[in-house]
Amino acid sequence: MNLDFSAAWQALIHHPLFGLGITLAVYQLAVIAYERTRWIFLQPVLFSMVVLVALLLLSGLDYGEYSASVSPLILLLGPSTVALAVPLYLNLRRIRQLLVPILVTLLVAGVFATVSGVLLAWLLGAERLVLMTLAPKSVTSPIAMLVADEIGGVAALAAVFVMITGVLGAMFGPALLDLCRVSHPAARGMAMGMTAHAVGTSRALQESEECGAFSALAMSLMGVATAVLLPLLVALIV
Template identity: 65%
Template sequence: MNLGWHAAAGAVIHHPLFGIGLTLAAYQLAMALYERTRLVFLQPVLLSMLLVVGALVACGLSYAEYRQGTEIFATLLGPATVALAVPLYLNLRRIRQLLWPTLATLLLGGVVATASGVWLGWCFGMDTQTLVTMAPKSATSPIAMLVAGQLGGVPALAAVFVLTTGVLGGIFGPGILRLLKVSAPEARGMALGLTSHAVGTSVALQEGEACGGFAALGMSLMGVSTAVFLPLAVSLFV
């Protein structure tokens, strides 16, 4: 009886659809808890990640097997990112009206977001490889990993820095903006998207269409700027 139960449980755990079901269930549970409590520390991305990691450890399922079963999510990441063009298009007129303030925000915010992380790492004695890995932390994962690899950093570690930046921005960003009395949805969206990429954009979309549109704009511009200008800056200073 025991052997039969273990065999059945093993078959379920190692089924290709187990990882997909686990991921969706963890995210839905995290979303439900966040919607019910609105506690910043129950940010859905952070909580669902912890739930998935806990489940994998409890089930004895390796990350390699989980990643193989959930490969479809990586495939769908591209179309999901492209779909962020919808709020951009819906707010195109407002974006044109605020073109120069948007570009100024990108320049100042992008430099501060990148330089502050590198400076903090330098203060803690990180080596050059880790510093260049941390530098693209405010871009989306695919861009950050690519840029980190080009600069001689560690792409996998760059993904960790990106995730940490996004989660912290999603948790603390809205509260910090409220403390600073930043109420304009355009400004809030740009700040969240520029510093916290996809996670910040998802938080901004919960605040409204305009906020989400400018967050998508900030995330896109930050990604492009990081890919183009960060390697040039590193080649000058390193």
């Protein structure tokens, strides 16, 4: 009987759809729990990540096998990113009206978001490798990994910094904006998109369509600016 149970368990965890199934189930449970409680530590990305890591460790499933199982979700990242153009298009007129404030925010906040993190790490005694890895923390993982590799950082570690930044931004960003009495949807969206990229944009879309649109715009502009300007800036300074 024990042998049969062990064989059945091994067949279950090594099924091609096991990783995909537990990922979708855990995330859906996290969303439901967060919607009902609004407890920041149940933020879906953070909660799902912690639970999935625990499940992989308990089940003994290899990460490579899990990664192959969830490959359909990775393929959906492209269409989901493109879908962010929908709220942008619906709010295009509003974006045109606020074009100058948007560009000023990109210049000031973009520089501050990049420099503040690097400066804090430098004051704490971080080495150059860590500083270059930390610099592109406020953009999406694909861009951050490429930029970090180009300026002398570690691409894999940059992805970790990006995830931490996004999760913390989604958890504490709205409360901090409320504390600072920032209520305008465009301003809140720009702040979330520029600092917490895709995770922040997901959180902004929960507030309103306009907030999500400006967050998606800020995330896109921040990504382009970082990819183009940060390597040039590092080359000039170093």
